[in-house]
Amino acid sequence: MRNFDLAPLYRATVGFDQIADLMDRVRSTDQARPSYPPYNIEKTSAEGWRISIAVAGFADSELSVELRESELIVAAKKESDDTTTSYLHRGIATRAFERRFQLADHVHVTGATHENGMLSIDLKREVPEALKPRRIEISSGDLADNKKIEAKPVS
Numbered sequence: 001m002r003n004f005d006l007a008p009l010y011r012a013t014v015g016f017d018q019i020a021d022l023m024d025r026v027r028s029t030d031q032a033r034p035s036y037p038p039y040n041i042e043k044t045s046a047e048g049w050r051i052s053i054a055v056a057g058f059a060d061s062e063l064s065v066e067l068r069e070s071e072l073i074v075a076a077k078k079e080s081d082d083t084t085t086s087y088l089h090r091g092i093a094t095r096a097f098e099r100r101f102q103l104a105d106h107v108h109v110t111g112a113t114h115e116n117g118m119l120s121i122d123l124k125r126e127v128p129e130a131l132k133p134r135r136i137e138i139s140s141g142d143l144a145d146n147k148k149i150e151a152k153p154v155s
Contacts, residue, residue, distance in 0.1 A: 022102060037076075037097055047125040048110075051101065056117035057094040063119060065112045072101040072109065074119065106131075 039053040055063060055076060064075045075098040103123070110122045 034097075036093060036095070037099070039099065044122070045124075049107075049123045051121045051123070053099065053119045053121075054117060055114070055119045057092045058114075060114050063114060065109070065119075065121060067103075067109055070103045070105070070107075072103055072121070072123075074099045074101075074121070 037054050039051060042050050042052070044050050051072075051074075053074060058076045058078065062076055062078055064073075064077075066073045066075070075096075077096040078094045104125070106127050107123050107125050110124045112119065112121045114120075
């Protein structure tokens, strides 16, 4: 694994501390991160994504999708099972979990569905109009001269 020295980033930029912190956090927690439950992240359009998480055995009421600032938190906790079922083999894991996803600026959750044991969360980047690039019309010098107001002497 490579080690990255972020000192040049800190020396040459202002306000990008969160990017360096995110890189440090991902690098330090990636090895200890559990693989349960399995999930996919797919690109659905130029500005859209879908996170699909396998949540077999969980009901809608046992799942939680929450957005805190720029972090998407998906959690599940199985309600207590009062049945006295005796399993010969129990291969469907229904243990509690919490998954966290860091979202980029202006990425919003547009919806979540739970169907056939899959929890799908749709995301879309919605850049505000004020931040979108806009074209500035350039006027020629002749047009600028025509718009001058002539001053009249006051008597």
